[in-house]
Amino acid sequence: MTVAAIIVAAGRGTRAGGDVPKQWQQIGHRPVAAYAMARFANHPAITQLILVLHPDDVDTALWPRDPAATVVTGGATRAASVQAGLAATGPGIETVLIHDAARPLVTDAVIDRVLDALATHIGAAPAIAVTDTLWHGTDGTVAGVQDRAGLYRAQTPQGFHLAPLRAAHAAGTGQETDDVAVARAAGLDVAIVAGDEANIKITTPEDFDRAAELMRRNPMTSTPDIRCGNGYDVHRFGPGDHVWLCGVQIPHTRSLQGHSDADVGMHAVTDAIYGALGKGDIGQHFPPSDPQWKGAASHIFLEHAVALAASLGFRIGNADCTLVCEFPKIGPHHDAMKAVMSAYMGIESDRISVKATTSEKLGFTGREEGIAAIATVTLIKP
Numbered sequence: 001m002t003v004a005a006i007i008v009a010a011g012r013g014t015r016a017g018g019d020v021p022k023q024w025q026q027i028g029h030r031p032v033a034a035y036a037m038a039r040f041a042n043h044p045a046i047t048q049l050i051l052v053l054h055p056d057d058v059d060t061a062l063w064p065r066d067p068a069a070t071v072v073t074g075g076a077t078r079a080a081s082v083q084a085g086l087a088a089t090g091p092g093i094e095t096v097l098i099h100d101a102a103r104p105l106v107t108d109a110v111i112d113r114v115l116d117a118l119a120t121h122i123g124a125a126p127a128i129a130v131t132d133t134l135w136h137g138t139d140g141t142v143a144g145v146q147d148r149a150g151l152y153r154a155q156t157p158q159g160f161h162l163a164p165l166r167a168a169h170a171a172g173t174g175q176e177t178d179d180v181a182v183a184r185a186a187g188l189d190v191a192i193v194a195g196d197e198a199n200i201k202i203t204t205p206e207d208f209d210r211a212a213e214l215m216r217r218n219p220m221t222s223t224p225d226i227r228c229g230n231g232y233d234v235h236r237f238g239p240g241d242h243v244w245l246c247g248v249q250i251p252h253t254r255s256l257q258g259h260s261d262a263d264v265g266m267h268a269v270t271d272a273i274y275g276a277l278g279k280g281d282i283g284q285h286f287p288p289s290d291p292q293w294k295g296a297a298s299h300i301f302l303e304h305a306v307a308l309a310a311s312l313g314f315r316i317g318n319a320d321c322t323l324v325c326e327f328p329k330i331g332p333h334h335d336a337m338k339a340v341m342s343a344y345m346g347i348e349s350d351r352i353s354v355k356a357t358t359s360e361k362l363g364f365t366g367r368e369e370g371i372a373a374i375a376t377v378t379l380i381k382p
Helices: 032-041 078-087 108-117 162-171 179-185 205-217 264-277 299-311 331-345
Strands: 003-009 046-053 070-073 095-100 123-129 134-138 141-146 152-154 158-161 190-194 225-238 242-245 248-251 315-324 352-357 370-381
Touching: 003 032, 003 078, 032 046, 032 095, 032 108, 046 078, 070 078, 078 095, 078 162, 078 179, 095 108, 095 162, 108 123, 108 158, 108 190, 123 179, 158 162, 158 179, 162 179, 179 190, 225 264, 242 264, 248 331, 264 299, 264 315, 264 331, 264 370, 299 315, 299 331, 315 331, 331 352
Parallel strands: 003 046, 003 095, 046 070, 123 190, 315 352
Antiparallel strands: 095 158, 123 152, 123 158, 134 141, 225 370, 242 248, 315 370
């Protein structure tokens, strides 16, 4: 079957507090809705991702552009927003999964159970059987007990064959609270599949902390975006009495030549960060044709790359830099280099590796004409 996932993100969520709607508030380094978007975008069965936005949010930077989605404007009710999503389904879509943007911890297993049930049912939805005793209350006191047999707590995604759901919405009142209610009102049977206790809906301010803790316990629910970049840089020797390598000034018989301070190690690490982000290289952000960067300290470039990564929601997992040279000897300065790089990158020094190798007297580094550096950096967006 061809499947579209509709993420309903047009609500205002006032009970959750905050300056922006709950689906755009942060858990870790990402908006709540971004987790569900990534989960469905990365699921192998999903062929189209549709994001339904409130009209006030469309032209803002609140919602993530990655992963890519078909973006539509929602309506005054949830039903109207879902109908807008249904109208945006592409050619050939046979099945839809409708998911609350405020449920960031949905798993592949829940999605798979809904899809499996749709092989034999028009509709299917995950739910958790009620196990607590249920009371009726009046004026703050217990007025009676409700039989919990056959009662479930509804979750999303709620899945349906597209044509019957469209017809059910067209016949509905528009006030239904979810798509199961729409389907039931139209006489459609909806299968119940096992939900997940972690598949919570953010409703109150306390739910943000609860979701963050659940993600911490099970990182697989957070769909991390992990990227790897590499950098390579070379600088030749010229007149001078020291070199800058990974932020440490080392006495030497010659200096490395460059538009900046020619810190070949720091340049390689910086380019590795830009590379992982898909944001070019140092020359793109700090053109050598611009005189303001003449003789600039290379930590300026590194800090810019680190800040850019953070602004896009990434933290640095680790960095590995290899310096290729015959001289100077790197070993005596290893710890100092790690400490300096740690301070500029904002990560623990044990996540940074600085090492050196020779080229066995071969090539320009073997002839001591210059120094090369190779670096690899991992970026993680929780």
